[in-house]
Amino acid sequence: MVLIDHDADTSIAATRLEREARSAMSYAGPKIRDVTGEFDAAAKQLPPGRLVKDEYFTLFEAVGALEIMDPKMDSGFVPEDDTAEPEFDVCRGLLPTEVLWIMDQLLGLLIGWHDGYPLSQTVFTSLHVDRLLSPDNRRPYNLHFGSSVSTGVSDTEQVIHLVLRAYCLALVKSCALVLHTIQLQNFYEEEDFVTHLFGRELLHGLSAEDALGSIGEAMNWLPTSDIQKDVRDALSARLDFIWTYVSLLTNDLNDWHDLTDVLDTIKATHHLAPPIPEAFSDKVQRQLASSTPPRPMMQVSWDLACQKWREMCEDTVAAGRLTTEDICQSPQSLQRAIWAFAYRDPPPNTYARAYLQTILFGAERLGENTSFFDLLLVDIRDLVLAGDPLANPDNFLIEVPSDPRHQSARIMEVFMDKVFDEYMNFFRMVCQNRCRIRRTFTQSIGVLDSLEAVAVQTDADLDAITPMRNGDVLLCPMTCWVRYQKLQIMIWTIQLGIETDVYLPHELSLMYWLLSWILERKLSLITHSEVFLVWRMSEANGMRDTRVVAECLSSQDYLRSLRTQVEAERSLSIALWQLFTVLTAVKAIKPLKQDYARELLLYEARMKSYLGLTQDPIPPLSEYKAARSALGSVQEVCGTTTAMTKQAKSHLAELKKMTPHQARYVGTEEQFKREVKQMETTCVAIAVQTSQLLRLSVHQAEMGSATSEEKLGIEATVPAPGSRYHDWWVVPQIKSTK
């Protein structure tokens, strides 16, 4: 062992610093001496297990440590009966059908990378790709680089050096293009996707066009070869696939359906390809820069790979369809569209989500003539300021400082600048994975709460210029708007919590209670806005300004759709919180022992995201407990539940009648209908379960077996996410245990 001037008496950190300082100052180069003996002697001074570390040595470093020569940790370890390098000559001619197999295998590995596997376990395991990516290889990136084997002119050699090489070049360039798209957008490393290149460059000296040029050469050669026609066509289809794929990634083509068309041809000829697994090896990991232990190559299932390719194409097509001009002009429709994209089943992969984000955030404007700033203004106007000159875009162009419209517009602008980033997040975060949507939204609540405080001041400033009062009531448009957004985000965090199984059955009473409380607040904001809208409309009618009247009528429709939807959701949440409360009370939902828990602390842990609110804080635990104990008998609760379900159904019936423009679901008509249907089914299911509960409790009361409510002999189970009528609305399944 050789160390450079190791000084055992000082601390490691000091030693490190000293060493670095010395080597920086030394011109003569370090003096090298063997310190093995000293090191051994020093190490013997320490008892076994004594951890010598500086304060910067964290768990992170501890986990990163590897034990050399441990086969499970050390990727350089070579077992006695094995070789360090794969024994496969990538320059060797292969049967055209074998090349087919290699191409298909690469296609599977490539979609595996899209699915979250690192390149080291997928594309990089191809020995042909590995040769092209060799650090010493240079443009034009030949396979025979660095090897003494000369290229021949036989078909079996040409199919390698011309066809397979071109395919690999294009495939590697596709990785570079995909990485570029993904890394410009929001995603979560390792969780969604692994961008690590393990020290390799993705053909730095070669452009995508060059790679496509090689594909062209290969395509031209194929008809001149003596390869059997069906195999030749199959090879050509694979070249076509990778050519189309790269062209889509470079935006030279736009319709991802083109790719699915070729995919069908490829699938039909896959049976021609005999496996040649020796063309791939995880031994390439020995040459890759990585601190991760050796990991096996991903196993490819051809059918599943094809399915995933198809899904990616369809998701990408959907991303385009959900961001058309008419959708992008309405912030509410656009938001629905992004949610619809996120809820495609299975969820779109990271590239497709980055593709959507590129459409939305890649340029200054959405489509031809909408910016996010415009969207924000429309959003505010639609909710709280329709028909009010304050939200008139023309005001923002007035430059006379004494003009009150200019002054108001400046105040609005300053405020909108402050909320802008968070507003963008409402769109961007929905492009993330489901767990992250919930978690980033919980972080958003606090931000919106402080923006609400800013809004209070903004409203006061606006009011000083142009009073906005209806009698004694102040409009407070900005406060209303921010609070509305905050409440909506809070609602989503709870609903996503329910969807991702964060709450246990016995917690659902509390969560639906809180949900109904929030929905109540949301409803009163809508009412407040409606009152002002009617007041403004009466004035606007007098002015006969058709633009203003149209704006007001449109907002009125929108507010009515919001009201209807919120009423439906509120009725459902009241029905469910009461139902879950009574089921917990009669022990149909078993409480947990929770030995170490204290009621207040559980409440604090559960409500953590909502506790810090200073504007309109959530109710304390005592309020929930009071509401809980104010509930009547099983029969009474069943009465309320039934009534609430009926109410919800009639609101949903009303909601269904509203047009896409009225309720702002342009472009997601199908999803809107489906969701309303799911909620209707939920209503029916709640009614059925309620009558079941009522029947069982009455029956058992008559049988005299129910001396107290606690012994009703009823069991309620909670369907898992994915097996509910709607993942946000949990209907318990009630049955008798007797």
Place this chain on the structure above:
Amino acid sequence: MSGINQDVATNAPSQDNEQVTGDVKIHYITYGSEKESSWLPAIRQLISKDLSEPYSIYVYRYFLYQWGDLCFMALDDQDNLVGVIVCKLEPHRGGPMRGYIAMLATRSGYRGRGIATELVRMAVDKMIAKDADEIALETEVDNIPSLRIYENLGFLRTKRLHRYYLNGNTAFRLILYLKPGIPYKVTYPPEYPYPEGDGSTPHQQGPLDEDLIQRQAAQLDIQDIHDQRFNLIARSDDFT
């Protein structure tokens, strides 16, 4: 801690999988804080038995050297190691004193005896005695037995962590508050390095992500008390 039994460390898996029946007297001891215990090989063997990517010795030392008093072991009447829990306790981002349960394992033949629950209780009690404010851990979303143990003791699921483990499995973070007012405590963002990358632009993901760092560091969450170790090999079930 004298009764070291090397047999524990060399137990063949086939023996290990056999359900032990009848009365077995289990007793519990603390790892301690004086020196590296002779139990370490057995602990390591028990925890990493089925891991394709075992933790290096430094991961164990990281915990055991600093928080040996928060490591508890269950031994049978021949002093064979049948269960172990490994924890730490330190301020979380300069805020609450957070206990963290890093590893918990029981030998498969000794299940259904409440050994894991007892180990967790001992760790929780010790953390309470050491003035912990809260205790956190992660476990796989489909590890029902593990979730049940913690939830019965009062832990709550607070976050779902997408593809948290190396094998691609998703986790829940669980938390138990021991004192009131924890959510109001001020915390500061960690000064962790970015996880290793290829030197390209770090992905945009909001300010300093605790979860990401934790996931990278804490692939060591062997919360699988039923020894159904997550397969750290590539998710073969996805593609086969």
